[in-house]
Amino acid sequence: MCGIVGAVAQRNIEEILLEGLRRLEYRGYDSAGLLVVNSKGHVNYLRRVGKVKELAAAVTQYNMHGITGMAHTRWATHGEPTEKNAHPHISDYITVVHNGIIENHEPLRNSLIERGYCFNSQTDTEVIAHLVNWEYKQCKDSTLLEVIKKAIPQLRGTYSILVMDNRIPGILVAVTSGGPLVIGIGIGENFIASDQVALLPVTRNLIFLEEGDLVEMTCHNINIVNKAGHLIKRPHIESNIQYEACDKGKYRFYMQKEIYEQPVALKNTLEWRLVQGQINLNELGSQAYDLFSKVQHIKIVACGSSYHAGMVARNWFEELADIPCDVEIASEFRYRKSVVRSGHLIITLSQSGETADTLAALRLSKKIGFIGSLAVCNVQGSSLVRESDLVLMTKAGTEIGVASTKGFTTQLAVLLMLVVHLGRLNGMTKSVESNILNALQELPKRIEQVLSTDKNIAMLAEDFVYKYNALFLGRGNQYPIAMEGALKLKEISYIHAEAYSAGELKHGPLALIDIDMPVIVLAPNNALLEKLKSNIEEVRSRGSHLYIFADQDASFISNKGITIIPLPYVEEIVSPILYAVPLQLLSYYVALIKGKDIDQPRNLAKSVTVE
Numbered sequence: 067m068c069g070i071v072g073a074v075a076q077r078n079i080e081e082i083l084l085e086g087l088r089r090l091e092y093r094g095y096d097s098a099g100l101l102v103v104n105s106k107g108h109v110n111y112l113r114r115v116g117k118v119k120e121l122a123a124a125v126t127q128y129n130m131h132g133i134t135g136m137a138h139t140r141w142a143t144h145g146e147p148t149e150k151n152a153h154p155h156i157s158d159y160i161t162v163v164h165n166g167i168i169e170n171h172e173p174l175r176n177s178l179i180e181r182g183y184c185f186n187s188q189t190d191t192e193v194i195a196h197l198v199n200w201e202y203k204q205c206k207d208s209t210l211l212e213v214i215k216k217a218i219p220q221l222r223g224t225y226s227i228l229v230m231d232n233r234i235p236g237i238l239v240a241v242t243s244g245g246p247l248v249i250g251i252g253i254g255e256n257f258i259a260s261d262q263v264a265l266l267p268v269t270r271n272l273i274f275l276e277e278g279d280l281v282e283m284t285c286h287n288i289n290i291v292n293k294a295g296h297l298i299k300r301p302h303i304e305s306n307i308q309y310e311a312c313d314k315g316k317y318r319f320y321m322q323k324e325i326y327e328q329p330v331a332l333k334n335t336l337e338w339r340l341v342q343g344q345i346n347l348n349e350l351g352s353q354a355y356d357l358f359s360k361v362q363h364i365k366i367v368a369c370g371s372s373y374h375a376g377m378v379a380r381n382w383f384e385e386l387a388d389i390p391c392d393v394e395i396a397s398e399f400r401y402r403k404s405v406v407r408s409g410h411l412i413i414t415l416s417q418s419g420e421t422a423d424t425l426a427a428l429r430l431s432k433k434i435g436f437i438g439s440l441a442v443c444n445v446q447g448s449s450l451v452r453e454s455d456l457v458l459m460t461k462a463g464t465e466i467g468v469a470s471t472k473g474f475t476t477q478l479a480v481l482l483m484l485v486v487h488l489g490r491l492n493g494m495t496k497s498v499e500s501n502i503l504n505a506l507q508e509l510p511k512r513i514e515q516v517l518s519t520d521k522n523i524a525m526l527a528e529d530f531v532y533k534y535n536a537l538f539l540g541r542g543n544q545y546p547i548a549m550e551g552a553l554k555l556k557e558i559s560y561i562h563a564e565a566y567s568a569g570e571l572k573h574g575p576l577a578l579i580d581i582d583m584p585v586i587v588l589a590p591n592n593a594l595l596e597k598l599k600s601n602i603e604e605v606r607s608r609g610s611h612l613y614i615f616a617d618q619d620a621s622f623i624s625n626k627g628i629t630i631i632p633l634p635y636v637e638e639i640v641s642p643i644l645y646a647v648p649l650q651l652l653s654y655y656v657a658l659i660k661g662k663d664i665d666q667p668r669n670l671a672k673s674v675t676v677e
């Protein structure tokens with residue numbers, strides 16, 4: 067993961083770099099660093115363990131200034147999150163920041179050690195710094211760009227890097243081998259970063275780099291050489307992204323705010339698509355009509371919560387639109403041979419649009435015969451949005467908490483609308499469509515009702531604080547929601563949680579059941595309820611405490627060993643969306659009571675930009 071930002075200017079850039087890092091912190095936050103060179107050629111260099119605010123405080127304390135430089139916020143891949151492993155890494159006068167992984171770092175490190183280099187860190191990045199330094203020494207008259215051209219073929223992996231020679235302020239060289247990089251063009255100054263949001267305070271005039279691009283950047287010039295070695299021009303794009311300087315308002319945590327924003331996020335996602343009694347996705351344009359008329363199979367690819375949304379959508383596509391659909395974790399899909407059928411459409415799901423494995427899956431799909439791609443995404447201008455044939459945006463607004471909440475529920479809403487859109491082409495009746503439309507329209511109100519019972523869920527959370535494990539059970543479309551609930555609890559409260567399809571209990575997990583294992587059951591009143599009740603009895607008779615989320619009018623009664631959490635009635639089809647919400651609240655409150663860093667849980671990052 068990691069976020070990188072660089073600048074070549076004629077004014078002090080340290081605050082520009084720090085603001086860039088604050089906006090890139092979603093990519094990693096275990097350490098941060100910055101190196102700037104001032105107009106007299108003096109180098110200022112600082113690294114700190116922890117979040118960007120630690121670095122910012124140190125920068126102020128040391129009164130650092132500079133006109134050329136680079137900064138980095140890290141998500142550790144090679145080496146612990148220590149100051150020594152924080153970027154930038156330096157080899158004499160060569161400075162490097164890096165996002166991604168150098169896969170052959172070990173042989174390179176060994177060979178550089180043999181050549182006399184001493185390593186100060188455990189990172190793969192330091193290998194790049196020494197390698198560039200070595201190549202520089204081999205051809206003393208070469209420019210930094212020429213030297214880097216020699217180093218690149220020796221590096222394997224997916225990465226983006228910035229390099230500078232501290233002795234020559236005013237020049238930055240950047241390389242991208244699959245990792246995102248965007249240039250920001252200023253007036254007499256230029257910038258570069260892993261994500262455009264880092265650059266928006268200084269410019270909206272952008273150039274998105276492509277895989278294999280090598281860039282030499284000064285205050286007045288930007289030279290781009292493509293993978294084939296040709297000097298090329300890439301289009302300038304005026305960014306229309308609204309970066310919401312998200313303030314927590316009355317909330318203590320972003321995750322809390324984002325949970326409570328769901329009724330509005332859903333309204334924003336739905337409203338303009340539900341018109342005159344119809345679900346309208348005309349935004350997809352006529353190209354979509356041609357593509358959809360050929361669709362015979364769907365493959366959904368995603369990671370994390372987005373994968374769970376994909377599992378729900380798979381059931382919807384098969385049940386409502388009669389389209390065979392399978393769903394796969396992106397990191398699995400990209401490394402196995404899968405059979406692509408005729409009329410096979412790939413749908414990628416990603417809140418951020420930058421998840422490395424999901425992007426790689428999309429890129430792979432273009433080579434192996436899929437008829438087209440559609441992305442469901444929450445971030446305008448993200449790589450997934452730019453590279454997909456068709457895009458449906460969720461309108462959740464910026465999601466900052468690492469654990470996805472409104473990103474997930476709005477994804478489900480968009481997917482259900484897409485199911486109807488495709489289902490129509492496959493003969494879905496008007497009455498089925500209007501049932502779904504009504505159910506979707508009701509949803510924001512029902513979610514508000516769930517949110518208004520937050521005090522009960524906060525009380526329930528007390529029961530989980532001293533537990534080490536939890537089991538989540540669901541059937542049908544509640545099974546992926548059970549998975550999502552378990553993921554949320556793991557992510558932010560560090561309680562080990564597993565989800566099972568309730569029917570699988572007897573096939574192993576029942577052995578885990580005892581008084582120390584709370585069991586959370588998702589039990590809306592649907593065709594599988596009777597079956598689920600039998601599963602519930604199997605658990606109850608073995609001593610676990612059951613927490614049953616059920617329709618308020620269902621026939622469950624709180625009893626010894628059973629706590630019922632009543633939820634408002636919604637149409638079965640949208641119940642996965644509604645039932646996700648109390649599980650988000652539950653994990654939020656458990657993490658809150660345990661005093662965890664809810665928005666930035668340990669070892670995680672909002673955007674998983676390495677595989």
Ligand code: F1P
Pocket residue numbers: 369370371372415416417418419420421424468469470671672673674
């Ligand atoms: C996928 C994901 C999220 C999770 C966390 C890490 O992201 O696994 O679901 O909550 O933020 O990344 P995306 O592809 O949906 O952006």
